[in-house]
Amino acid sequence: MSVSKLSRNHKKIQPRGRVAEHIRGLPKSGIRDFFELVNTMDDVISLGIGEPDFVTPWSIREAAIYALQKGFTSYTSNLGMLSLRKAVCRYVDDEYGAKYDPVTECIITVGVSEALDLILRAILEPGDEVIYQEPSYVSYPASIVMALAKPVPVATYEKDKFALDPKRLEAAITPKTKALLLNFPNNPTGANISLAQKREIAKIAVKHDLVVLTDEIYSELTYGKMEPTIASLPGMRERTVFLHGFSKAFAMTGFRIGYACGPHELIDAMMKIHQYSMLCASSVGQSAAIAALQDGRGEMLKMKKEYMQRRNVIVKRLNEMGLTCVMPEGAFYAFPNITSTGISSKEFCTRLLQEKRVAVVPGTAFGPSGEGYVRCAYAAGMDEIETAMTRMAEFVQELKSGKKKAK
Amino acid sequence: MKTKNLRNDVLELLQRNARMSDQEIADRLRSTPAAIKALIAEMQKDGTILGFSTLVREDGKSGTGKVKAIIEVAVQPERDAGYDRIARAIGNFPEVRTVYLVSGKSDFQLEVVGDSLQEVAEFVAAKLSPLDGVRSTATYFLLKKFKEAGFALTEEEKHERLKVVP
Ligand SMILES: Cc1ncc(COP(=O)(O)O)c(C=O)c1O
Numbered sequence: 061m062s063v064s065k066l067s068r069n070h071k072k073i074q075p076r077g078r079v080a081e082h083i084r085g086l087p088k089s090g091i092r093d094f095f096e097l098v099n100t101m102d103d104v105i106s107l108g109i110g111e112p113d114f115v116t117p118w119s120i121r122e123a124a125i126y127a128l129q130k131g132f133t134s135y136t137s138n139l140g141m142l143s144l145r146k147a148v149c150r151y152v153d154d155e156y157g158a159k160y161d162p163v164t165e166c167i168i169t170v171g172v173s174e175a176l177d178l179i180l181r182a183i184l185e186p187g188d189e190v191i192y193q194e195p196s197y198v199s200y201p202a203s204i205v206m207a208l209a210k211p212v213p214v215a216t217y218e219k220d221k222f223a224l225d226p227k228r229l230e231a232a233i234t235p236k237t238k239a240l241l242l243n244f245p246n247n248p249t250g251a252n253i254s255l256a257q258k259r260e261i262a263k264i265a266v267k268h269d270l271v272v273l274t275d276e277i278y279s280e281l282t283y284g285k286m287e288p289t290i291a292s293l294p295g296m297r298e299r300t301v302f303l304h305g306f307s308k309a310f311a312m313t314g315f316r317i318g319y320a321c322g323p324h325e326l327i328d329a330m331m332k333i334h335q336y337s338m339l340c341a342s343s344v345g346q347s348a349a350i351a352a353l354q355d356g357r358g359e360m361l362k363m364k365k366e367y368m369q370r371r372n373v374i375v376k377r378l379n380e381m382g383l384t385c386v387m388p389e390g391a392f393y394a395f396p397n398i399t400s401t402g403i404s405s406k407e408f409c410t411r412l413l414q415e416k417r418v419a420v421v422p423g424t425a426f427g428p429s430g431e432g433y434v435r436c437a438y439a440a441g442m443d444e445i446e447t448a449m450t451r452m453a454e455f456v457q458e459l460k461s462g463k464k465k466a467k
Numbered sequence: 468m469k470t471k472n473l474r475n476d477v478l479e480l481l482q483r484n485a486r487m488s489d490q491e492i493a494d495r496l497r498s499t500p501a502a503i504k505a506l507i508a509e510m511q512k513d514g515t516i517l518g519f520s521t522l523v524r525e526d527g528k529s530g531t532g533k534v535k536a537i538i539e540v541a542v543q544p545e546r547d548a549g550y551d552r553i554a555r556a557i558g559n560f561p562e563v564r565t566v567y568l569v570s571g572k573s574d575f576q577l578e579v580v581g582d583s584l585q586e587v588a589e590f591v592a593a594k595l596s597p598l599d600g601v602r603s604t605a606t607y608f609l610l611k612k613f614k615e616a617g618f619a620l621t622e623e624e625k626h627e628r629l630k631v632v633p
Contacts, residue, residue, distance in 0.1 A: 089633065091631055091633050095631040095632075108631035108632075109628055109630065110632045113628070115626070197633065198633045199633065369495035369496065370495075372494060372496070372497050373491075376494050419630060419631060421631065
C-alpha cells in the first residue's frame with residue numbers, strides 16, 4: 061500500500077473522542093486564560109503570582125549544589141530519604157503538634173500537588189464525593205474529578221472572614237461523602253481558622269466518619285498565633301492526612317518537594333501509587349529540603365516578616381481606594397471585594413490589565429463563589445505593590461466616577 | 468514589650484533604607500506617621516540612632532574616588548585606662564571612620580578613608596604609628612567591594628518568574 065493510501069485510510073478510521081470523557085469535561089484553569097493575555101503585554105506589574113518573589117535562601121541552594129558535587133543524583137527510597145522523613149516528622153511535631161512515625165507514616169512527594177493527587181486516588185471510588193471550601197485553590201475540583209469522584213464545593217463568605225461555616229459543611233454531607241479537603245491559611249482568600257473552629261469541624265468529621273485532608277502549605281505564613289493542626293485533635297489522627305511542603309514558606313517552588321503525614325494505612329496506599337507512578341521525589345530537592353529544616357528557619361522568618369508588612373500596606377491601600385478587604389491572616393494573598401465598582405471580577409481584571417497594566421486574578425478563577433472579588437498576591441516587592449495600588453486606585457476612581465456620570 | 472518590638476522593627480527598616488518615609492514605616496507596622504516620627508526622634512535623643520548616612524558605590528561613575536583601607540593596630544594597653552584613652556586618640560583623627568576593638572592578633576581594627584593611596588600611607592606613617600602606645604600596624608587597601616552593609620555590589624543575573632501562577 062502506498063503511503064498516501066495508508067494515510068487516507070487512516071483518516072477515514074480516525075476515532076472521535078480519544079480523550080477520556082472526564083478529562084474532556086475538565087475546564088482549563090481560569091488562571092491559564094489570564095496568563096495568556098498577560099503574556100502578550102509589556103510593562104505589566106503582576107500581583108497575579110502565587111509564588112514567593114524571594115529566591116530560595118542561599119544556605120538551601122548551597123546544600124543542593126553540595127549534593128550535586130557529591131554525586132548524590134540517584135533514586136532515593138520510594139518514601140523519600142529517611143533522614144528527611146525524620147526531620148519532617150520532628151518539624152511537624154514541634155510546629156503543629158502532631159506526632160508521626162517517619163518510617164511508616166510519612167511520604168515525601170513531588171510537592172503538595174502530588175501528595176494531594178495520591179491521597180485522592182488512594183481513597184476515592186467512582187461516585188464518591190469530596191467536600192472542599194470555595195473559593196479554593198484551582199487544582200482541587202480538577203484533582204477530585206481526575207480521581208473519578210465528585211467535587212462538592214461549600215462556599216465561604218466575607219462576613220465569616222472566609223472561614224468554613226460548620227452548618228453549611230454539615231448540610232453538604234451525603235452518604236456518599238468520603239472526604240473533606242481543607243486549606244487554611246487559604247489560597248486565594250488569605251483566611252485562617254482558629255483552634256475552636258477546627259474543633260467544630262473535627263466533631264463533624266468524626267460524626268460522619270470523613271477522611272480529612274488538610275493542605276497546610278501556607279501554615280508558616282500565619283500572621284496571628286500559630287495553633288496546632290486539626291490532625292492533632294481528638295479522633296482526628298486516624299482520619300487525617302496532613303499535607304505540607306517547602307514551596308511557599310521556604311521559597312522553594314521549583315524544587316518540587318512536599319510531604320504527607322497520616323495513619324499508616326493511608327500513607328501505605330499513597331505509597332503504592334507513588335512507587336509505580338513517580339518512584340521518588342528528586343534527590344537534589346530532598347537534600348535541599350533537609351537543609352531548609354536544618355537551618356532555613358531564620359531566613360524563613362525574615363521572609364514571613366516582610367510578607368506581613370506588605371499585607372498591612374496592601375490592605376490599607378485597598379481600603380483607601382474604597383474596596384473592602386478582610387485582613388488576611390495568612391498566606392500572601394489579599395482578596396478585596398470589588399462589587400462596589402459595579403463590574404464583574406473578570407471585567408475588572410481584564411480592564412485593569414488593559415487600561416493600567418496591572419495583573420490581578422479574577423475571584424471566579426477560584427470557583428463561582430469568588431465572583432465579586434479579585435486576588436492580589438503580595439509576593440511582590442513593596443515598590444511594585446505601591447505602584448500597582450496607585451494604578452488600581454486610579455482605575456477604581458475612574459470606574460466609580462464614570463458610573464455616577466452615567467446616572 | 469510592644470514598644471520594644473516596634474523600636475526594633477523601625478530600626479530594622481531604617482537600617483535597610485534610611486530614607487523610608489514615616490508614612491511607609493507606619494503602614495508596614497500598622498502604626499501612625501506621627502508615632503513613628505516621635506519614636507525615631509526619641510531614639511536619636513537616647514543615642515540608639517547615631518545618624519543616617521548614604522552608601523555610595525565608590526568605584527562607580529558618581530563615586531567619590533576615595534581610597535579605603537582596613538588597618539590592624541597592636542597597642543600597649545594602659546594600667547588605668549585600658550584601651551579607652553588610646554582608642555579615643557586614634558578615633559579623633561577625621562581620617563578614621565571606624566574603630567573596633569577586636570579579638571585575634573591585633574587589638575584594634577580601623578577603617579581609614581583618604582583621597583589617595585599616598586595620603587593613607589602618609590597618615591599611617593606620620594600620625595598613627597607614632598602615637599603613644601601603638602606597637603605595630605598592618606594596612607590592607609581595599610581593591611574591590613563585592614558587598615557592603617548587606618548590599619551586593621556585583622549584579623547577579625535576575626531570574627524572571629512567570630507572570631501569573633495559581
Ligand atoms: C493551596 C495550595 N496547595 C498546593 C499548592 C501547590 O504546592 P506544591 O508546590 O507543593 O505542589 C499551592 C500552590 O500554589 C497552593 O496554593
